[in-house]
Amino acid sequence: MSASRATGPVMLEVLRNRFQAIADEMASLVLRAGHTVFVKETSDFGAVLVSVDGEVVCAPMNTGVALMVGVPCDVAIRRSLALGVGPGDVFISNDVWDTGGMATHLPDIYVWRPIFHGGRVVCYAWAFVHSSDVGGIVPGSIAPSSAEIYQEGLRIPVAKLFRRGVLNEELLALIRANCRIPDQNWGDIKAMISGLARAERRVGELIARYGIETVRSGIADVLDYAERQAREEFARIPDGTYVFWDYLEGDSGGGRAIRLKVRMTVEQGSVTLDFADTDPQTRQSYNLPSHSRRGHWQFVFSLVGFLRSVRGGIAYNSGLARPVAVEVPRGTVLNPEPGVAVGNRSATQIRLVDVIMGALAQACPGIVPAAGAGQGSIFLLRVPDFETGQSKVSVIQPLCGGSGGRPMKDGIDGIDFAIGFLRNIPVEAIEADMPVRIRRYRLRADSSGAGRYRGGAGLEIEMQVLAPEATVTSRAMDRYRFRPWGRLGGRAGARGYTVLNPGTPGERDIGKIDVLHLGYGDVLRIGTPGGGGYGDPLERAAAAVLADVRRGILSRARAARDYGVVVTGDLHVDAAATEARRTALRAAGHPVADFDFGPEREAYERLWSDALVTALNRALESHPPRMRTLLRERVCELIDGEAASGRAAGGVDLAGLLDRVLSAVGHVPQTAAAPGTR
Secondary structure, three states, rough: OOOOOOOOOOHHHHHHHHHHHHHHHHHHHHHHHHHHHHOOOOOOOEEEOOOOOOEEEEOOOOOOOOOEEEEHHHHHHHHHHHHOOOOOEEEOOOOOOOOOOOOOOOOOOEEEEEEEEOOEEEEEEEEEEEOOOOOOOOOOOOOEEEEOOHOOOOOOOEEEEEEEEEOOOHHHHHHOOOOOHHHHHHHHHHHHHHHHHHHHHHHHHHHHHOOOOHHHHHHHHHHHHHHHHHHHHHHHOOOOEEEEEEOOOOOOOOOOOOOEEEEEEEEEEEEEOOOOOOEEEEOOOOOOOOOOOOHHHHHHHHHHHHHHOOOOOOOHHHHHHHHHHEEEEOEOEEEEEOOOOOOOOOHHHHHHHHHHHHHHHOOOOOOOOOOOOOOOEEEEEEEOOOOOOEEEEEEEEEEEEOOOOOOOOOOOOOOOOOHHOOOOOHHHHHHHHEEEEEOOOEEOOOOOOOEEEEEOOOOEEEEEEEEOOEEEEEOOOOOOOOOOOOEEEOOOOOOOOOEEOOOOOOOOOOOOOOOEEEOOEEEEEEEEOOOOOOOOOHHHHHHHHHHHHHHHHOOOOOOOHHHOOOOOOOOOOOHHHHHHHHHHHHHHHHOOOEEOOHHHHHHHHHHHOOOEEEHHHHHOOOOOHHHHHHHHHHHHHHHHHHHHHHHHOOOOOOOHHHHHHHHHOOOOOOOOOOOOOO
């Protein structure tokens, strides 16, 4: 943070709002000009202004994703400068490793343009879209079971798409040749380029009105302004260290539960997020390549949401991320080595929200809600286009679930705070775009975690295929095993499910989808998790319980079981029976716990305790990251086997099991770096 500001308070507010308006206009243009459903309906894109140092100066708050604050653009800028930067240049990349934590999986295609004045770069206009397909082993490019990044599509290192305003036709041809929907992808890229051009024009008008020095100092000062505001709010959190962990289920593609554990230290307005005890990188595509960047957007999203909640009107830029240090050892799932699969990292990012909010809930118990559904699965379909011989690929829906119950009101039905910027797609648009029939799309009954303020209800969608063949992928499905946790007496929410051909002799519960092949007439029904509840369910107003029953999102049986509210057949509250029922439930003494994780997690941790997982991870630190993955898999299989046979009842001989695995795999090299090196 600079020692002093050149911009007065009035001009600072003027410029902050003018910058914000430019970002909003960029985003609106991309939304209206985009070609894919995922851009023009779901709004998975972003448009921002970026400082010459690579920090986000402004980002839209109501159009596109709400994840741009903290995106590190400095490495991409250095790569741009190495290629030469001039007026009319437009750069492009989706490369996870070449951009140093900006792009975190290949479908996110970024473009940016330097904005000049007087021969010097003033700032950059920047945008990205999540492409519905960038090639790879499956339609949509993302499968949880992918084992290396080379299976996940085309990698575009930082390159010039336009040089002095002239299109690089060879690069464009390469991009088009390596995806299933070249025309739609090029349409989305052109929409972004139009947004960049509009931003350049608006920044020029701003300079013409206020002068170049005012704009330059304003860019620096609005970042400092946001930082000061963030530090003021973080200073209100009691100093201390708060520890929390949760699980990414990780079982799509044959994996196992992945523990994300944070030690959040708050001290005099600064926050440190230490993930030293998080699990090693995985063989599946859940790895999140953060490069352990300070204030990285994947880690600060929860904290930025917290800041915006407690301080309305706070400046919205990467200054909010400056007080947040991130410490992640190399070789972990949150800072993997190059080459691993990363496509499904959104599942990891969503679970990170729960982990950080769980730590924050201990520091601010009266502010933080219960856990939301914890998934933002993108339900995608590919069908053959028999006229062209190619494929049609489109998103059917982003499958979210309910948010967690809040300290003052219920959770939101059908959407989770962690992924709330994604918009649902109208059924009419889906059926016009793809050969399917949406037979059901509604809120899911009995999915909300009970509480004084219940969790938001999950969703239920049922799709019938009307093409001879189809391929379905649905990345980031989660909370099928471990429930979204409840808070301060609130109960955990319901888990997700997937059923093929429900109500027929061929009905099958198929769990999470990796890659699913369907035929004409097949029906797929998916139910998403509900949010956890907040507060004692017996304190919920009987009228609110009745309203949920009348809306069809709570059954009469669950109303009596969870809330002690007896609803009659004609949908009225039986006051006397309700009083008696609640008195009996209170006498039974259901504990009011800080967190209710559900019976499944409690059963899992009877074997896989915090101490055992931590000891295993520490025992593997001296081995190279990819070997850690292999060794961990083998040791976990042995521990599970001993538990199943009853031999683990007296405790786990971790050292002995690791020696057995090392003997079985042969010579294992040790890392040259010290354990925990970042």
